[in-house]
Amino acid sequence: MKPQLLALTFLALTACFTGVSQTISYPTWGKGMTFTPKDSSGSIHMSARIQNLFILDQGITPTGQDPKIYGMTRRARLKFDGFAFSPKLKYKIELGLSNRDTKFSDDAGLVGGNAKIILDAVVKYQVVKNTTIWFGQTKLPGNRERVISSQKLQFVDRSNVNSKFNIDRDFGFQLHHKFKIGESVLLFKESISLGEGRNMIVNNNGGFDYTGRVEFLPLGAFESKGDYFSSDLKRETTPKLAFGFTADLNQGAIKQGGQLGKILIDTSGNYVNSDLTSYMADMIFKFKGFSSLVEVAYRESSLGDYVDAFGRSFNQGFGYNIQAGYLFKSNYEVAGRYTRVMPLSGMASNISHGEQFTLGLSKYVKGHNLKLQTDLTYDVALTTTFAQDKLIFRLQTEVSF
Template identity: 30%
Template sequence: MNKIKHKIVFLALIGLLPTLLFAQDIDDDQTNDVDLLENTNTSNFELGNGLNLNMNEGDYSFKISGMLRPSYGYEGFDRDTSANNYLYVGAARINLEGKAVKEKVSFFIEADFVNSFTLYEAFVAFHINEKMKLSVGQKLTFTNDRAYSINESQLSMVNRSPLSNSFTTDGREFGIFYESSFQIGNVILNPLVAITSGDGMNSFGDNSIDVDKGGLKYGGRLEILPLGAFSGKEGHRHVVDFYREEKLKLAINGSFSYNVGASEKTGDGHGDFQLFDENGKEKFPNYGKFYIDLLLKYKGISFSADFVNSFAYSKKDIYSSPQAVIRFTGEEVSSKYVLGTAFNAQADYLFSNQWGINIRYTTLMPEYENYDQSILQKEDWYTLGVGKYFKGDALKIQAMGSFIDGKDSTNPTDLSTVTNDRYEVHVVAQIIF
């Protein structure tokens, strides 16, 4: 009865959230690509598309933009624990990007001033032709789920799903990235391949002592659009149906990554812990992830679903100390790496007045369900969201609330059951300038 009562209170709270928000129009999706201006020496500014400078009769273009996301968060618990209320800046970013048309080269730099690693992205891209591009540097990789293949500014809810946040740390890596697109009849295929350091952002460390760990990380993604192209440049990735597709559109995607010698829980960082082989030398298991996701859009309705499975593998025994006394078991590996599966499903609807509503369900399933030290714990998330778009993603206000059905545990002293259920509410205002 206690869970039911709290769920009713939670749903009532979500019902009041729209009173926080307001009205107006939409614009094109935001992307990291440079939109070339007409072939004249011009400059212009547009909310959501930054300050654009076009020079040398269109041969060179330069763009300055940024994003702010002031936010509010609330966390409550079923157990006897005080609730948390907090205000924070979710993002404060500056972007610089440019393109040299004749040289077929572009660059992109993104800095976030609320993150301990200020430099988010910095890469140079060579545009082989209109359908193929090769990038080198640090950027948001496409080898994770759909939500981590787009920028945070393009999310249809305040935050990425628990699936995304559990199996990915930040999604940005240093390496080589190949992107391409081919069309066979009405079917569009987008093969994407990446070879990265496997050590996450700023992977070479803060100084010369903080070096990379393990080997390289190999990954790829195949996007299939069997019903033709979506409207908008990011339409096959962006969940919100801003263009209200007149015909049903579908995107089916599969991605994978395999990190040789991962030293961070999701294979997206490095140096979080030390492990050794029988000779006392540093040795880490290989860590892999497989994703499958899909996206449907039709007349303002969107449906998306994601599935992920992760694993860790080593040919040799792994030990927790250089003395090679205590060998790691399979269960103990789950205390260092996120091991298990997860499923996420989400439905969205965008009204013609640019109000949007969302509902999302996520379940997390650890490989060792009864192992309390496992990083991934069994949870079911139920989330409702609402948002008002004033100019697409450029100016919007969003709110969402989640009920988390956590794994119950038994107190060994009095054998009483302790519930790990909790509640979260998040509100964010976003402006891209």
């Protein structure tokens, strides 16, 4: 189904729903609209958002290069969530409608030759007070920067570490547990998924993906779940700190990054299967407008230095990202970020050795729901072959309804 037709279908359904006896809530800009039947047997919360992006990419070495200029709707999303019959039974649907969300890739045959419009389609049931089971397609409990919504970032987009090592979305089961130890909070998250990425419809290749994550908040919970949005928009009155660690095993992966990347194919035209093991650790801190995020990631393949018939290899390597920012009372924020990624020594990898220095400036008009962000990145290529340093300027608006 075309994205435009899909969007019109949901809008038509919403229009029909408004004709039924119900309560409609639209509390403030950026919070979406909630429909609740008079008998309170369920709810539908609907929201939408767009990101418009301008990029100026100027190569520095070798000299004399013309700049590359891009302009695009980076993201256009529709979101639906709520509960059905009981607040213990919740759901979430998120659709991606921009060209980048719907473009075809070399795994088109695995998704029925269709654009991968569905981002999230997950049902959540609270089994007991501290445990919730998830079923469907959604983000795996991976690195914090990836799980944080692209709407709620400190910079125009996520870091290069996330780009190379995140485990993205998948279809399967998840268990989420939450415990309080005095003022501290301890969370456990486990997942078993297909390991192929989102919107797959064919027989599962290889094995499954197993993910485990633990999080510890020693100083208590953040205000408004602030450990999962960037920048200290709530201006925490007491220091808040969270640690996270994720381990992931993707058995029989055929894509460079497990759930993401190009498919590896041997000289006979068959898929190449590899077990990918990933480890990720992160820390986020917030206090009185200051915030910082640190992440470290590592991945290795069971095939070592394997290169397929097209010269492709798995994403093996190590990387770290360090960023921090300060939010002034005027709701302007200045932030800096340093990112470095490197392949594993002596192993074939799709990851090139490089580092990035980024300076960002944001103006929050209505938090992350209405903001203007810009950043400037000095991208340093540390390889000796085809090395190219460059400056990247980005300007982006975020509007959430």
